[in-house]
Amino acid sequence: xKFHSYPEVYKIKIxxxxxxxxxxxxxxxxxxxxxxxLGIRIEAxxxxxxKCGKCKVILENPDSASPITSEEKRLLSQDEISIGMRLGxxxxxxxxISIIIPDSSLQKDQRILxxxxxxxxxxxxxxxxxxxxxxxPKLGGDESxxxxxxxxxxxxxxxxxxxxxxITDELNYETLEANxxxxxxxxxxxxxxxxKIYGIAVDIGTTxxxxxxxxxxxxxxxxxxxILNPQIKYGEDVISRITYxxxxxxxxxHNSIVDGINTMIKKLCDRxxxxxxxxxxxxAVGNTAMHHxxxxxxxxxxxxxxxxxxxxxxxxxxxxxxxxxxNPSGNIHVLPVISGFVGADTVGVLLATxxxxxxxxSLAIDIGTNGELVLGxxxxxxxxxxxxxxxxxGGHLGFGMRASTGAIESVFIDKDSFDTFYKTINKSKPRGxxxxxxxxxxxxxxxxxxxxxxxxxxxxxxxxxxxxxxxxHKEFVVEWKEKTDIDTDIVITAxxxxxxxxxxxxxxxxxxxxxxxxxxxxxxxENLYLAGAFGNYIDIKNAIRIGLIPNxxxxxxxxxxxxxxxxxxxxxxxxEKRIEENILIKKIDYIELASENNFNEEFxxxxxxx
Ligand code: FES
Numbered sequence: 001x002k003f004h005s006y007p008e009v010y011k012i013k014i015x016x017x018x019x020x021x022x023x024x025x026x027x028x029x030x031x032x033x034x035x036x037x038l039g040i041r042i043e044a045x046x047x048x049x050x051k052c053g054k055c056k057v058i059l060e061n062p063d064s065a066s067p068i069t070s071e072e073k074r075l076l077s078q079d080e081i082s083i084g085m086r087l088g089x090x091x092x093x094x095x096x097i098s099i100i101i102p103d104s105s106l107q108k109d110q111r112i113l114x115x116x117x118x119x120x121x122x123x124x125x126x127x128x129x130x131x132x133x134x135x136x137p138k139l140g141g142d143e144s145x146x147x148x149x150x151x152x153x154x155x156x157x158x159x160x161x162x163x164x165x166x167i168t169d170e171l172n173y174e175t176l177e178a179n180x181x182x183x184x185x186x187x188x189x190x191x192x193x194x195x196k197i198y199g200i201a202v203d204i205g206t207t208x209x210x211x212x213x214x215x216x217x218x219x220x221x222x223x224x225x226x227i228l229n230p231q232i233k234y235g236e237d238v239i240s241r242i243t244y245x246x247x248x249x250x251x252x253x254h255n256s257i258v259d260g261i262n263t264m265i266k267k268l269c270d271r272x273x274x275x276x277x278x279x280x281x282x283x284a285v286g287n288t289a290m291h292h293x294x295x296x297x298x299x300x301x302x303x304x305x306x307x308x309x310x311x312x313x314x315x316x317x318x319x320x321x322x323x324x325x326x327n328p329s330g331n332i333h334v335l336p337v338i339s340g341f342v343g344a345d346t347v348g349v350l351l352a353t354x355x356x357x358x359x360x361x362s363l364a365i366d367i368g369t370n371g372e373l374v375l376g377x378x379x380x381x382x383x384x385x386x387x388x389x390x391x392x393x394g395g396h397l398g399f400g401m402r403a404s405t406g407a408i409e410s411v412f413i414d415k416d417s418f419d420t421f422y423k424t425i426n427k428s429k430p431r432g433x434x435x436x437x438x439x440x441x442x443x444x445x446x447x448x449x450x451x452x453x454x455x456x457x458x459x460x461x462x463x464x465x466x467x468x469x470x471x472x473h474k475e476f477v478v479e480w481k482e483k484t485d486i487d488t489d490i491v492i493t494a495x496x497x498x499x500x501x502x503x504x505x506x507x508x509x510x511x512x513x514x515x516x517x518x519x520x521x522x523x524x525x526e527n528l529y530l531a532g533a534f535g536n537y538i539d540i541k542n543a544i545r546i547g548l549i550p551n552x553x554x555x556x557x558x559x560x561x562x563x564x565x566x567x568x569x570x571x572x573x574x575x576e577k578r579i580e581e582n583i584l585i586k587k588i589d590y591i592e593l594a595s596e597n598n599f600n601e602e603f604x605x606x607x608x609x610x
Contacts, residue, residue, distance in 0.1 A: 010095035013060075014040065031057065031065075031099070032088035036233035041107040043401075047235025047244070048089035052395065055088035056080070058100040066092035077470055104431065104486045107228070107404075121574045123219045126333070127183050127199060127281045129191050134176040145171065149180070149187070159187040160318075160329040166190060181280055183316075188329040189280060198222065198279045199572045200268070200326070202261055203345065203565035204286030204294055205229060206238055206368060207393075207402070208533075209257070210565050211264040213272065216280065219573050225268050230260040231293070237390060238289040238370065242299045254296040255323075262325045279326035282319065283333045283572040285564050287343035287370070291334060296322070306592070307340030314581050335571055336581050339590040341385030346372045347585060348567020349531045351577050353560055356381060356584045360526035361518070363511065365549065366564070367392055367534045371507045374588065375514040375525075381588040382517045386510035391499035392435045392534060392548075399432040399478075399490045406431030406485050408478065409537060413444035418462045420478055429485035433478070433492075436537040441478060441492055442500050443542035446609055450476055453609045455497045468493065501607045504548040508606040511550060513596055517589070522550035531563040547610045 012034065014021045023038060032048050032055050035041075043054035053075030059065055062084055069090050076085055088105075134148040143151075145167055150157050159167075170190035171178045181189035181197060191197055199216040202209065210226040231253045234244040241253055261282075269276045284294060288309050292299040295315070301308050314336040320328035335344035346366060349355075355362045358377050366372045371386040394400030394407070401407050406428040412421045422437070424430050433441060445451045450465060452458060457474040459465050464477040468491075475491040484490050515522060528549065530536070536559045543549050549557070560566075570577050593599055 010093070010097075012093060013096075013098040014038070015060075015098075015100045030089055031091040031093050031097075033233075034093065035088060035101075040101065041228075041233070042088060042101060042105045043107055044089065044232075044236065047237065047240030049240070050075075050087060050090045053087060054105070056085050056102060056105045057088045057091070058102060059084045059086050059091075060098040060100060061096070064094045064097035066094075107232075107402075121570055122576050123573055124575045125199065125216050125219075125281075125573050126575050126578060127181065127188075127197065127216050127331070129197055129217060130180045130182055132178055132180060134171075134178075136176060155185070157182070157185050157187060160189075162320075162329045163187050163189055183281065183331045188331065189277075189327055191278075195278055196274070198274065199281040199283070200265065200279055201565065201568035201572045202264075202282060202284045203348070203562060203568055204257060204261075204284060204290045205345070205564075206241070206287065206290060207232070207236070209260055209264070210562060211261065211268065212565065212569055213268045213279075214569065214572060216572070221569075223268050223272055225264040227260055227264060229290075230256045236395065238287060239303075241293060242289050242303050245293060245299055246303060250293055250296055250298045253293050257290075257294055258323045262323075265325055276325055277327045280330040281333060281572060282324055282326060282330070283335065283568045285335050285344040285348040285568045285571075287345050287368075287372075288337045288340050289343075291337055291344050295334065302340045309337050309340050312337050312339075312585060314578070333571060333578070335568065336585045338383055338585050338588055339385070341370055342372050342374075342383050342588075342590060345564035345567075346374060346383070347581055348564035348571075349529070349560070350374060350567070350584055351570045351581065352563040352566035353527075353529045353531075355527075355529065356580075356587065358527070361520060361524050362527035362529060363514075363525050363550075364529040364531060364560075364563075365507070365511075365535065366531040367507065368532060371510060373507075373510050373514055375511075375518055376588075380518065381584075382514045382591055383588050384510045384514060384591045384593050386506040386593065388503040388506045389499070391496075391503040392438065394432065394434050394438070396499050397433075397438065397496045398493055400438065400496070401432035401434055403434040403436070403533060403537065407434035408432070408437035408441075408490075409434055410539060411437055411440040411444055411478070413441075413448050413450070415448040418448065418450065418464045418476075420464075422478070429483065430479050430490055431485045432490060434537075435534050436539065438492075438496075438500060439538050439542050439546060439548065441476075442497060442609075443539070443545040445476060445492075445497075446545060451497060451609075455494075455501050455607075455609065457494055457497070500546070501609075504546055505603055505606040507549075508547055509599065509602045510593055512602050512606065513591060513593055513599070516598075517591060522552055525550065525552055526556055528552060528557045529563065530557065530559045531561075533562070535559045536561050545610070547606065547608070551610070 050071045132152045179191040201212045213222040235241045315334045317332045319330040335347045337343045364374045371388045374383040405426045407425045408422045410423045475493040479490045481489045
């Protein structure tokens with residue numbers, strides 16, 4: 001959000017964790033952007049649109065900022081406003097502004113899922129090291145060293161220019177031996193005898209990015225590094241990032257993700273004492289927006305119907321062309337996308353689960369802000385993207401938060417007293433609830449009768465069920481103020497329940513429409529693969545209880561962890577699977593749910609709890 005101009009240089013005082021910091025600021029952006037530029041990360045689930053109410057800061061001197069807006073009055077309580085609380089994304093700072101950032105607004109370390117399922121495949125990486133010994137050239141011969149190499153390899157081969165320049169240094173003139181590093185039909189480097197060669201597989205999630213370092217000659221996983229996606233400062237969800245790219249240029253979020261990946265590469269190299277030039281390939285997966293932004297492709301076409309991706313087939317790009325700091329002649333292999341909203345991460349899930357090769361019917365679900373679904377088998381596959389919204393990840397909920405320290409991750413409610421028993425991440429005092437916690441709370445509320453199948457909260461005189469003093473809406477107290485880390489009662493409100501209904505309704509509508517397209521009922525699903533962090537941490541019985549996933553025998557439901565990342569690893573290590581990537585995307589029919597005749601009817605049906 002941008003404001004009209006104000007002094008080009010002004011002073012800002014920021015108090016964070018009790019430490020004061022004074023800065024001169026030269027930009028005319030809002031306070032949230034200023035904090036981001038200073039590396040102070042605060043919660044901003046709506047990406048600075050003034051909608052989520054998470055970016056809370058306290059103004060020490062109310063006159064040093066633009067007046068409070070109507071959105072802030074709506075999103076903040078009277079108590080909060082009385083202590084000078086404001087929303088960072090809606091503040092236009094003035095010279096001399098002084099702010100306190102409450103601990104509850106700071107982004108906490110986030111739990112990142114890096115493990116996936118292990119799948120069998122033929123180990124046959126696209127990058128190979130090949131030892132050669134050339135015949136000694138003869139005086140008067142008309143062949144070059146490159147000709148001798150081609151003869152020795154018995155095939156046509158090209159050479160990357162940077163490698164061409166190094167041939168005379170790398171070829172042992174005594175023995176005429178060299179170790180070539182080859183990608184497809186191109187020499188991209190030379191390896192010393194004692195050196196190892198590596199590859200990295202990167203899963204570019206909207207929220208987190210995970211990088212796997214792999215010994216490309218043995219397939220051994222050497223190390224893993226992960227970060228929060230640094231593009232979060234440009235919006236927490238895909239739509240915000242696309243909008244940001246349209247307004248301010250794709251190169252800003254593009255550079256941000258490239259820098260983030262380079263930081264991880266440096267850490268992996270330092271920790272394992274390897275030179276980044278011995279990494280010869282990177283494979284990457286991500287949803288279609290992350291895919292386009294990583295490639296520095298303007299994602300404009302993803303923002304308007306029919307949401308056509310600029311490119312769908314897999315791509316190979318020189319590392320030096322995209323700024324990834326591995327060997328500059330190394331290859332960046334980006335997996336293909338299926339549609340504007342079903343991306344390369346889903347292709348990764350398919351490679352990892354083998355759904356596209358199964359005889360039996362399987363359903364893969366990757367739940368995030370968008371739920372991506374693929375249903376089918378080796379004969380036929382259908383896919384869709386469901387606009388689940390951020391509720392299942394904690395967004396749009398009063399006390400929703402990411403899966404980080406203090407998030408309630410599992411809950412049990414006593415059926416008589418309605419007392420709650422719960423587990424938090426890192427066993428800290430509770431600060432809110434993350435996705436798995438929300439599903440448990442709603443399922444437990446249904447089981448003990450605090451809500452009915454329409455989602456209505458039923459009062460029964462228990463003091464945990466009450467009406468909110470400000471808006472008179474009903475809410476359930478999950479934990480009392482004294483026992484929380486945020487000095488306020490943690491509650492789940494009627495509107496939170498509604499958000500969960502909308503999210504789970506969107507997913508179940510997608511599943512039902514795909515089942516209908518395949519002309520089968522849910523009991524024909526033999527494998528239900530739950531991908532991603534969400535699928536790994538949820539209580540499956542509770543997910544069935546709230547109607548988020550179909551009620552099929554539990555043994556058929558398989559959390560597959562970070563299957564998208566696993567797919568990137570498989571693509572790094574198997575040429576055969578890499579060829580299959582492009583074939584499998586052609587076998588999938590993408591269904592645009594909103595254009596289905598029965599979409600509204602299905603959606604309304606799916607809103608109810610079973
Ligand atoms: S309200 Fe400020 S980031 Fe959402």
